[in-house]
Amino acid sequence: GNPNLQEETADTYTVGMVWQPTFVEGLTLQVDYYDISVKDAIAAAGALQTLLDRCYVLGDTATCNTFFGAGTRDPATGAIGAPFLPVIAQANVAAIGARGIDFTAGYNFDVGSLGSVDVRYYGNYTLESSFLPDAFATVIECAGVFGSVCGEPTPDYKHTMQTSWLYGPLTSSVRWRYIGGVGIDEAGGGPFSSDIGAFNYVDVTLQYAVNENLDLTLGVQNIFANDPPLLASSVNEQANTYPATYETLGRQLFFGASLKF
Secondary structure (H helix, E strand, C coil): CCCCCCCCCCEEEEEEEEEECCCCCCCCCEEEEEEEEEEEEECEEEEEHHHHHHHHHHCHHHHHHHHHHHEEEEECCCCCCCCCCCCCCEEEEEEEEEEEEEEEEEEEEHHHHHHHEEEEEEEEEEEEEEEEECCCCCCEEEECCCEEECCCCCCHHHHHHHEEEEEECCEEEEEEEEEECEEECEEEEEEEECEEEEEEEEEEEEECCCCCECCCCEECCCCCCCCCCCCCCCCCCCCCCCCCCCCCCCCCCEEEEEEEE
């Protein structure tokens, strides 16, 4: 490792608004904007030429001391000798940026003798998801793309929407998860064959309160058994896809019980 590794620092700005209109009882609307800039981000230090440029061209004292401070040269050949470290696995050389807007909406209303309905919406629009590997590199924008450099897909837009019907001890819910389409990471020029289109997942859950202490739950996740995108590349997390983003197990049945005492 690198004994001179320091903590990352960040500037975070957020602003939000919540609106509960009096003329629509049970409606809540919320919008939040965030802007996060991470400085001295930890990343691979880079190639030898990059380190030399940072030290001798930019005059970055920290780079000079970390990578060249203890180095020696052969007086005959001028070659850099021990204990010079040509590449340190991790160093504070990168920068990360993230900007986006979160949307939240909630609406609940009674339907008389048929109980009540509750609708919830959570959405995100990514304006920026940038990465600067080092001072000599160009900024890599990962919003709306995936690939060998950006890795996990970062869609411009995604949301989760759930509608629940509460009728006595029974609560039934339908959840819709939407993941926007993403393009190929141009920065990495990876071996991907095509873009990834939008994905929709639908989940259904039934919950029944047997009494004050016992709740039973039964549900189906990914009810339409949508398969994940298969990509002809070994760069992905595993199984030629991104299991952290897309469902890989097809349709899943689950059940559970909650006991309070």
